[in-house]
Amino acid sequence: MNNMRSEMRHEKRVTRTYHRELFGAIALYTLLLVAAIRFGRPMEEGVLRTLVLVSPMIGFGAAIWAIVRHLARVDEFIRKQLTENVALAAAITAGLTFTYGFLETAGYPKLSMFTVWCVLCGTFGIVQVIRKLTGK
């Protein structure tokens, strides 16, 4: 049992550290977002209001930092797989959004640029699952 526990040390250690840093960043983002909505919106127009409203991006930056640190921490094969998956997801997202550009011309509803972000995340998840299941 102790042997089994020590055998999982590498993956568990890497995953735990990543989750701690990522969820910390998400918590910071959420906190700043709530504060920005609560205090930023009623403020008078000006530089200070802009800074308060954009402050949740500090949490977003922290999340990027957590992801960069995770990529540096994982082993070479996992890093290769992850970067390939991101590249594939980006290419598929580019294809999908480009296609939707033509559909908008054909009369489909205009979508927010924010949608691209959701498509990228979803595509990345699908690519990860497919590659894991197929072992490619």
Add this chain to the structure above:
Amino acid sequence: MKNLLRELRAEHGWSQAHLAELLDVSRQTVIAIENGKYDPSLPLAFAISRIFQQPIEAIFTPDQEPA
């Protein structure tokens, strides 16, 4: 690149997870190398060579030997 990782690991009676821990990599990486789906970097190949106390060329061989 072909390799004898699976055979050497079996000789030592180690699981993939145990070898992964010795190499400080994930089990997925050991599986990928054993299945010939991933060729390790030189530092990792040297680490494998050290653990099994065999030269790299005794563990890894190119798919096609150069003419």
